[in-house]
Amino acid sequence: MKIAIIGAGAVGAWYGARLALSGHDTHFVLRSDYETVTRDGYRLRTAAGEERLFPVNTHRASATVGVCDLVVIALKATANDKFAELVTPLVGPNTTVLTLQNGMGNTEKLAALFGMEKVMAGLCFVCLNRTASGVIENFHAGRIAFAEGAGPATDRTRTVAKAFEDAGVTVSIADSHEEILWKKLCWNVPFNGLSIAAGGITTDKIMASPELVALSRSLMEELRAAAKARGFAISDKFIEAQFTVTRDMGAYKPSSLIDWLEHRPVEVDAIWGEPLRRGLAAGIPMPHLTTLHALLTALCK
């Protein structure tokens, strides 16, 4: 496949390099990392060692890439206003546009430009760090859950997931993107959010505070009620599991906390704003999320 990677931060670079290493004609549209990656390629580090991708098909703009079979979007959701400029030159009649982004509302924004039938989503349950220009580290394998932008999985979903699987990525396939999105938000909303709103703390500090654990649970319950109103069930067991995995993470810095500490834009609208709007529109009161969203809006200005 001819593949373009838009937004080559940790997630885009990692999966793009994996796809390139497995033989796909993969093109990276880069800004700040253009010189380094053109000169030195990508280094992918795991506990098992380092893999290198060199040379890399680097581009300064989408126009020189041309139409692709698959466009992988790993931009911060705060840059979604660049979709038209960055993605349009890559899309032809048979292109699939795959968002690997955080938060809610990305597929709808892509669909508004390219039609929902072109849009797929992959939710990344992984911890990737860009430790230097061109250097990405991953010490926890993780997985991507693929789904159509709307509707159940199709042959196309399975084909794209298979390409990632063949590139060494653990994949799963879901029949509803929105369902797994609500579930992922059950972690991101409390833990990304409280790590910022409680003053810039790691997840172990959240777990050590009875007040913040109780608040995390209230936020999850609101998301669960909103998901239910939208037709998606989230089990008690799933809610409990969020605390169990978090307890095992130790002093973890959620990605939004890192963005905030480094004075980069935080995906407030995608992670907190859109689920809040969707829940309220479905008639679910979400006072805890309303409070957290208002504070994050002020804190992440």
Added chain:
Amino acid sequence: MKIAIIGAGAVGAWYGARLALSGHDTHFVLRSDYETVTRDGYRLRTAAGEERLFPVNTHRASATVGVCDLVVIALKATANDKFAELVTPLVGPNTTVLTLQNGMGNTEKLAALFGMEKVMAGLCFVCLNRTASGVIENFHAGRIAFAEGAGPATDRTRTVAKAFEDAGVTVSIADSHEEILWKKLCWNVPFNGLSIAAGGITTDKIMASPELVALSRSLMEELRAAAKARGFAISDKFIEAQFTVTRDMGAYKPSSLIDWLEHRPVEVDAIWGEPLRRGLAAGIPMPHLTTLHALLTALCK
């Protein structure tokens, strides 16, 4: 009257000095300001100029003061665990113990030690700043609303209020301390709280954020519902007035924000914890306050 001032920060020093200037035998129990105030006295500054109290009856401990007619408590509520040590030596059979402290629960803690019949409360609607050791500034006259710790105003309430009035203080008398406390919290809970939780911002920044204004209103509505469940009505007009006065304040730093910025203890339990407990105990859900309280507990550790 023989009067002791316990907790001579801005509030204690100001009102204590006013009482001394009006002729009362007033004693100040001091820690950090002992030397300066003993040597230089108090300077009270207003737009009209400066008044000076010198000499001042200063003490390092309550024991050398002895039993008083009136004990004025202006400690931070975070120091309430010192009541037994600081107040007991001052209390005889006919002593009135008057708390001028912020927040809810102070009268009950004093009553547990001395009996509610000895306890009075004065809610200070004023902006006082201690700009240096022994120097207190006040550019807004303000007032104190006096009430019995429990029950309606009595002759004793009026006698104490009159002493303050004769010392140049604007006073009012209320038949329920708890009622005016809920009302004062309608300002302190949102504005002191959000000024910290939104990252250390002045009240004009809160008023400039539609999300934070909406959140302030939700917090006030929860307090109003809790007050109602406790038997106290708060009018729409009163709620609106909180926004009007805040708009007129400009870039104001609530006292809790100043404490927080200067790494001093913040009165989290008195301002947010106790009204939350009281509201929940009365069967009122308070999700916005629950969220804010959890975050402040973490932020003010």
